[in-house]
Amino acid sequence: MNMLEVEGLRKEYPAFTLQDxxxxxxQGAIVGFxxxxxxxxxxxxxSILGLVHRSGGAVRWCGQDVxxxxxxxxxxxxVVLGGVDFYPKKKIRAxxxxxxxxxxxxxxxxxxxxxxxxxxxxxxxxDQLSSGMKIKxxxxxxxxxxxxxxxxxxPTSGLDPVSRDELVTLFRSxxxxxxxxxxxxxxxxSDLEKCASHIVFIKDGAIVHSGTVGDFMxxxxxxxSTLEDIIVSxxxxxxxxxxIV
Amino acid sequence: xxxxxxxxxxxxxxxxxxxxxxxGVFFLIPSYPYTxxxxxxxxxxxxxxxxxxxxxxxxxxxxxxxxxxxxxRAACRFSAAVQLLAMVLAVPFAFLSARINPLGTNRxxxxxxxxxxxxxxxxxxxxxVVFLPVFYRSGYKGGVAFVAASACMVPxxxxxxxxxxxxxxxxxxxxxxxxxxxxxxxxAICAAVYAAVTLLSxxxxxxxxxxxxx
Numbered sequence: 001m002n003m004l005e006v007e008g009l010r011k012e013y014p015a016f017t018l019q020d021x022x023x024x025x026x027q028g029a030i031v032g033f034x035x036x037x038x039x040x041x042x043x044x045x046x047s048i049l050g051l052v053h054r055s056g057g058a059v060r061w062c063g064q065d066v067x068x069x070x071x072x073x074x075x076x077x078x079v080v081l082g083g084v085d086f087y088p089k090k091k092i093r094a095x096x097x098x099x100x101x102x103x104x105x106x107x108x109x110x111x112x113x114x115x116x117x118x119x120x121x122x123x124x125x126x127d128q129l130s131s132g133m134k135i136k137x138x139x140x141x142x143x144x145x146x147x148x149x150x151x152x153x154x155p156t157s158g159l160d161p162v163s164r165d166e167l168v169t170l171f172r173s174x175x176x177x178x179x180x181x182x183x184x185x186x187x188x189x190s191d192l193e194k195c196a197s198h199i200v201f202i203k204d205g206a207i208v209h210s211g212t213v214g215d216f217m218x219x220x221x222x223x224x225s226t227l228e229d230i231i232v233s234x235x236x237x238x239x240x241x242x243x244i245v
Numbered sequence: 246x247x248x249x250x251x252x253x254x255x256x257x258x259x260x261x262x263x264x265x266x267x268x269g270v271f272f273l274i275p276s277y278p279y280t281x282x283x284x285x286x287x288x289x290x291x292x293x294x295x296x297x298x299x300x301x302x303x304x305x306x307x308x309x310x311x312x313x314x315x316x317x318r319a320a321c322r323f324s325a326a327v328q329l330l331a332m333v334l335a336v337p338f339a340f341l342s343a344r345i346n347p348l349g350t351n352r353x354x355x356x357x358x359x360x361x362x363x364x365x366x367x368x369x370x371x372x373x374v375v376f377l378p379v380f381y382r383s384g385y386k387g388g389v390a391f392v393a394a395s396a397c398m399v400p401x402x403x404x405x406x407x408x409x410x411x412x413x414x415x416x417x418x419x420x421x422x423x424x425x426x427x428x429x430x431x432x433a434i435c436a437a438v439y440a441a442v443t444l445l446s447x448x449x450x451x452x453x454x455x456x457x458x459x
Contacts, residue, residue: 051307052458074310081308086301087256095305098255101248102309138308 001027001062003149003181004048009057011047016205018043021057023200023210025149028178030171032196033185036235040205041185042081045153049079075103078142080135080152086126092137093122103145114140132163139170150174152184156191168194189228199227203235249311249319250326256305257320259296265289266331269338275346278354280405283365284398286331287372290324291391294376298385303459313459314451317381321447324377328369332362343420351418354405358420359428361405363435368401370435370442381450384457 002024009021018040025031035041046052048059050070059066061073087095100106115122118136129137135155142150156164171182172195186192192199192213199216201208209216216230223233266289271282297303297320306316339357346356355361375397379390409418416424417431 046459049307050313053456070312071310079308081304086305088300090256090300094255098248098252099309101251102311141308 002060003027003062004183005058005060005063006044006048007058007060009044009047009059010055011043011052012055013043016040016043018047018055019206021202021205021207023207025181025183026198027181028175029197030175030182030184030195031198031200032192033183033200033202034187034189034192034231035185035202036187039202041202042153043205044202045081045151045183045185048151049074075105075145076148078139078145078147078150080138080142080150080155088127089125091123091125092120092129095126096122096141099141100144106145108144110146111140111144114143130163132159132167135159135167136170139174143174148180150180150182150184152182154185154187156186156188164188164191165194171195189226189231193227201231201234208234246315246319246322249316250323252305253319253323256300257293257297257302258323259289259292262289262293262327266327266334268331269335272335272338272342272357273345276352278402278405279351279357279361280354280364280368280402282335283331283368284395284402286328287369287376287394287398290327290372291376291387293324293327294320294380294390295387298387303384307459312455313457314455317451317454318447321373321377321443321450325373325443325447332365335362335365351409355409355418356420358418359425359432360408360417363428363432364401364405366432366435366439367404368398370439371397371401373439373443373446377446377450378453381454381457384454384459 004025006024007022009018011018016038021040021044023031023033033041033044043052047054047057048066050066061069061076066073096111100108100111114120118133118140120133120137120140126134135152139150156167159167168191171184174180175182196213198210198212200210201216209219211219213227217227220230220234223230265285268282268285271277271285272279302316306313309316335357339361342357351357355364372394376390376394379393380387408414416427419425
């Protein structure tokens with residue numbers, strides 16, 4: 001069963017176009033959304049969340065158009081758009097106290113459990129958290145309202161290798177029972193190799209490939225033997241040396 | 246909506262928004278255009294909207310199960326609640342002003358009477374109809390919105406200064422019982438105008454912000 005389906009998504013900007021983006025996030029899957037900077041990953045995620053207006057296409061949550069079930073959709077997802085960069089001077093406790101009022105199925109015991117697990121101190125201000133802790137805090141919020149799908153925009157970018165490894169391990173634990181899914185964008189191929197079950201590869205606003213990791217490796221076997229080799233081989237552009245003056 | 250209003254109170258509102266709730270104390274200043282007191286309330290609201298922008302309230306809203314338009318409606322309703330509360334809290338100061346300042350000696354404008362509160366409603370209506378749509382057209386151009394709103398509020402303050410000197414309108418500048426009763430219909434009309442304009446402004450602001458790509 002697909003939790004999220006994106007079909008023919010289009011967004012036109014004066015200098016960039018997202019062209020007929022289609023992919024699905026199956027239940028229990030970790031879908032890595034990969035592409036180089038500016039490929040259209042964030043625009044796609046924002047279009048799914050309704051933060052930017054689609055020029056066309058459809059987004060479905062459990063088979064239902066999100067336009068018809070926006071509240072249900074948003075109550076069932078957890079969103080991490082590049083860490084907590086809001087209310088930097090507010091204490092975590094204050095932000096949680098506000099956030100939980102938006103979710104009828106908020107589970108306080110679960111929240112306390114994740115705070116302990118991630119060593120989150122409610123008395124700390126947002127700007128006192130490291131980048132990794134900010135991501136963990138948002139994941140704790142999402143899991144405490146029983147989000148079934150986590151949408152994360154480059155959650156591992158800017159983190160040290162140990163923190164990235166911790167997060168990737170956490171992602172695997174989150175989907176382990178098969179009820180939750182994760183869609184995360186990244187340009188770090190090693191993170192995908194460690195945890196992704198599916199890959200959606202976007203280049204210049206268009207989907208190049210969407211499917212399981214095995215399908216992807218088979219489809220591009222002639223380009224390389226690792227994800228990184230394949231992506232670099234497809235994305236590499238010859239440098240015009242005469243451009244350097 | 247309740248949760249959004251709570252968020253506005255707990256996270257977005259600026260301390261000065263609450264300080265300016267007590268601008269009724271301005272009514273104790275002898276010879277002063279008292280509509281300026283209501284202007285300070287709008288200044289407190291400007292701080293609130295700017296605080297929301299600087300604290301990246303839009304990014305926080307993005308993770309919540311709310312529509313963009315609902316977040317705008319909540320901010321606008323909170324703003325209206327601040328305006329109305331400031332009005333209510335100013336009433337005791339109006340009575341105190343009448344006792345402290347001998348009637349009719351305010352050389353700066355209207356006495357603290359129902360006509361002044363009517364102008365207060367008009368001033369807030371002008372702020373709402375200009376500031377909110379201009380701000381939410383982009384979601385971040387608060388300075389432009391406040392300059393535009395302030396320019397439009399100036400004529401209301403000028404009315405406060407000029408009206409007491411217009412022949413035949415002296416009754417607007419009195420705070421005796423009979424004059425106050427005569428001013429009450431004016432207060433009711435301006436309150437109704439405020440309510441209508443504010444509702445329309447909230448709708449327009451929400452509609453404009455729905456079109457903004459974040």
